Amino acid sequence: MFDGVLARGRVARAVSDEAWLRAMLAAEAALARAQGLPEEVVEAIAGARLDPGELGERAAESGNPVVPLVEALRRLAGPDVHRGATSQDILDTAAMLVVAVALEPLGEDLAAAADAAARLAEEHRATPMIGRTLLQQAVPTTFGLKAAGWAAGLDAARGRLAAFRPAAQLGGPAGTLDGLGTDALARYAAALGLEEPVLPWHTDRTRIAELAGGLGAAAGAIAKPAGDVVLLAQTEVGEVREAAPGGSSSMPHKRNPVAAVSARACARQAPGLVATLLAAMEHEHERAAGAWHAEWAPLRALLVSTGSAAAWLRSCLEGLEVDAGRMHANLGDTPGVDGAVASAAALVDRALAARVQPS
Amino acid sequence: MFDGVLARGRVARAVSDEAWLRAMLAAEAALARAQGLPEEVVEAIAGARLDPGELGERAAESGNPVVPLVEALRRLAGPDVHRGATSQDILDTAAMLVVAVALEPLGEDLAAAADAAARLAEEHRATPMIGRTLLQQAVPTTFGLKAAGWAAGLDAARGRLAAFRPAAQLGGPAGTLDGLGTDALARYAAALGLEEPVLPWHTDRTRIAELAGGLGAAAGAIAKPAGDVVLLAQTEVGEVREAAPGGSSSMPHKRNPVAAVSARACARQAPGLVATLLAAMEHEHERAAGAWHAEWAPLRALLVSTGSAAAWLRSCLEGLEVDAGRMHANLGDTPGVDGAVASAAALVDRALAARVQPS
């Protein structure tokens, strides 16, 4: 009912139950291969057709979906499946695989939004407009500089997410690698295209925290331009307009900045979800009694929300219509325009030149 | 995949897309009746068969699912459907209907958990155990007093949720009731079994905040006994055991307190979601540019998580096995048992006598 607004774009599919199941099977298959099990076992695992809903339901018995998964796989492929591993090995690894896939469209939408902002910056590097502080008209700037600031925030956020290195998880019940060995860990990680950690990280959740922080920062970097578009699109300001504004159920003629509004709504999910993930970092002993399970929902929701926010902002900025005439009119006879425009335009040039790898 | 653990019980179904759609249709039908439209129009609305997934998808155009809903209903039942109303009238009213339904099983599970705790309190009013402060053994108490404390927290939380009064929403685009009238509002609210508000509350979200606060408190009241069960069930303590403990994928013989662990995991979703709802209270002007949309997901997730936590705790406490012998052994030769037991037992009696309407 709400996914059209709150789960736009391609991230939602990348974190679906089906995607999680595929990732869990990939982890079990890679483990089997790393342990030198026969190729037919590996293939039986990798090709298993299971129903995520049923696994989810049966997860209630043991508290996680890997227990019924392993039971099903052992029926299919023999008792050596999952040998020496623990549920969290598989689920954490699957989480990292899911994250890696989900960050691709998220990163693309962030990049596209930043590129759109950069194009606006370039085009309007010297388009004068009034600068507003505390929502009061202040001194002149250019629309290009405002857009360059949007791009800077989005680029910074994207850069941090791009630096995230998903790592494999393997350690066995107490994280000792007993019966597994570091060689198996190395092969397992390599087979999955994930980083090999120095230690199992069952209870060291700094990776999750880093990811959460990066997503939270991205959501905030998205909220900034989205908020500006909403404000600039106000009837009384009228300096920008979305390409596909929306009507309302009572006033079909309205031109609501739906993309910016929806981007804001999605972005606002992030801070609370980040807090949930950070608060869940205190894992007891060798594996936590609730804190780990507490990560699953907010991690997924944070990816979806931030991805949706990025997709909305991309739509918003790629089609943004800028009304330079209205900017000029709102500027009125504010003094100091020429100097401010020159200075702002130079800053825009500097910012655009500094952008790394414009995609 | 995770719903078996994180969406236990009956709340998830009560807040499903289907449930939301039914509630939205109920709101539109009540509005039509309140406006005196022909009964066939009312019935056409109430009986409409629509696809929530499709509405959700089309919601992306306008930013909310009521716009496509109204279009579909007008095709079915004529142009007078939704006359004078705004999307938020319908969606907020639907939210309150959904909440009212969802709070029933949630309240029942909370009550059942509290009752189970009260039964434990009664049975073990004088069962001595060591009291523990900062997780160090301190002075004696009884298991009954501990359980009475659980019941007290659960009862308090349930009482607050039971006092929540869902209210109808109706005001039209600017909340003036222009073209609607307070009589229609009264009939609309009455038809839906919702409270009639003094004013439309499109941008006064104190109701949502009250609900959020109540759910957050309930989650915390659940987390307390769940945490205690996890601690008491430790191998080294061994004073309680769940009736249906779970094994692990590597150690099938383990007796993990799955219900308590899962209750904790669910309860820990709440604080961040409450924060999201509180942070979304700043609605601009007559209807918000994002803050309203930002409520939908956390409200639903908060109901599901708290309801799931309650269902898990109910399972945990209804089947809890108490090992009075082990409690006695752990108490060792701690002095002062008799006086402490007498005092604790008296407190238990007082607490049980003070329980209102034991269900």
Added chain:
Amino acid sequence: MFDGVLARGRVARAVSDEAWLRAMLAAEAALARAQGLPEEVVEAIAGARLDPGELGERAAESGNPVVPLVEALRRLAGPDVHRGATSQDILDTAAMLVVAVALEPLGEDLAAAADAAARLAEEHRATPMIGRTLLQQAVPTTFGLKAAGWAAGLDAARGRLAAFRPAAQLGGPAGTLDGLGTDALARYAAALGLEEPVLPWHTDRTRIAELAGGLGAAAGAIAKPAGDVVLLAQTEVGEVREAAPGGSSSMPHKRNPVAAVSARACARQAPGLVATLLAAMEHEHERAAGAWHAEWAPLRALLVSTGSAAAWLRSCLEGLEVDAGRMHANLGDTPGVDGAVASAAALVDRALAARVQPS
């Protein structure tokens, strides 16, 4: 450095170290009296002159400031001080005393802000203005109806806080009242003007959650009108103006709506602090190993922030200048003004009539 902005009003003083110390002494004195200790002991406790900074420093040894407090009081008034009690008895009781005092100015500022909104509602019940949804001009309303909505939110929030009943805390180390007795509890609570709880609530934190939820709702109810004032005061909108707008360091001529801006800044502290308090509800066994200590700072900060937000909003609304001419101009030739104004004005009358106990 930041208190002028973030700790306005009288709440900050009510929660100062000095205030906490006074409350702790009051609790110890009431306990001594409830236990029938000689009046000179009671007076020695009540009149003790201690340095909160020194107690705070010495608190590091035991983890809470009551331990050094009791040592100091026993030197002054003999070994019977604090007999049978535990640190948390005193500190929780002190917290409730501090809260009771702090809620007075907070409630007064909330009430005054609501009254100011109600006066604006009455005065402008029929002052037409454009209603704005998603920050786009929509259909007409009146400024009075907007202000009545502000009052409704503030009244609701105030009502919830006014319903909070601070309770005494007394139970001894394991909460059994062993060596204390329910009679002493009753006398203790009565002497302090606090509610007598059925059970000690050392680890049942639903009271704290209720308070936190009420403060969070109040902050949100404050943020709504503060946000509207900021938006209405925009240069391009110009429909309201604060009585004492502020300049900036670079543009002394600016008329920034400082009170509304500061109210927003204070109100935004609340959601995160509420989350911290809710997340701290899982207290282990008879007294928590960190969760209790984790409450002290956010409870104080939440009171100060919400109180400061209320004080700022009161200043903002009591002096708000409304520009009906500008409202009329912004309305332009929007159709349907007369009907909307009549309907809105009637709603204002209804809302004002429904206000309970206008202070």
Added chain:
Amino acid sequence: MFDGVLARGRVARAVSDEAWLRAMLAAEAALARAQGLPEEVVEAIAGARLDPGELGERAAESGNPVVPLVEALRRLAGPDVHRGATSQDILDTAAMLVVAVALEPLGEDLAAAADAAARLAEEHRATPMIGRTLLQQAVPTTFGLKAAGWAAGLDAARGRLAAFRPAAQLGGPAGTLDGLGTDALARYAAALGLEEPVLPWHTDRTRIAELAGGLGAAAGAIAKPAGDVVLLAQTEVGEVREAAPGGSSSMPHKRNPVAAVSARACARQAPGLVATLLAAMEHEHERAAGAWHAEWAPLRALLVSTGSAAAWLRSCLEGLEVDAGRMHANLGDTPGVDGAVASAAALVDRALAARVQPS
């Protein structure tokens, strides 16, 4: 009253009002120098003696303490002080200077805690203990591996904080550098030892988000070992003991793990504060109407809490007494000890070898 517990260590002083004032003066002095003002002006600024409390109070008029600061400095050093700058230039720069100073002791305490954990890891690389999952005894591990996991989390968190690059802020009222120029920005940043940003970042708060995320992750990395110590120190487990445990007001003989308990309490402040900072990223236009002011308190509180948590954990781990005999006893006749110990010890060696720059 609570600072002994909640503001341990050296960070609190580094973020005091005095420290902020010094940083603001340093920023104004660096600006004056960058603009080529006479050295006596620079020195008059740098050496000004002002009262932060008075500035804070007067900040209420304009909404920030820079306005009265500049007025005072202009009286001292002439009208060219602060030329072309805006309040946020000075306050953001001061924040970065304060952060840079505060991160030093915080980093040192984190490093010392990690080093202590690493020493425990080395010493106990092959000390067998039972591994515990979901707080149930599971399979063997070594205490060294547990401690190595603590070190890994602390090292990761410290590494992220060490990578934070505080940047200067300079842009003038609308962030155009009009009347300032990029040369002045470069000189200003260099003089302060801060990074020169490509653009003014008045409304691009990704830097603040990065810092907040890093501090939140550090708090979580601290909470993990603190929680383990609390659990291991339980009377029934008894495998570790703090060097300076604390008594209670009623039971002076108790040996509470005060340092670990306090570390947890401090660490639990972080998630909510991080959420507040992330939620404040949506800055309107050229400077925000509340979101910026909303950062001041949580940024300071987050630094203090995380720093205090680090200082407590350092104390806890540096003096931790490990009871290998009790570990052996608790292990009982669990099978598979030898293999697990060998595997765990090898992992410890690998982890210690991988530590970068042990301090």
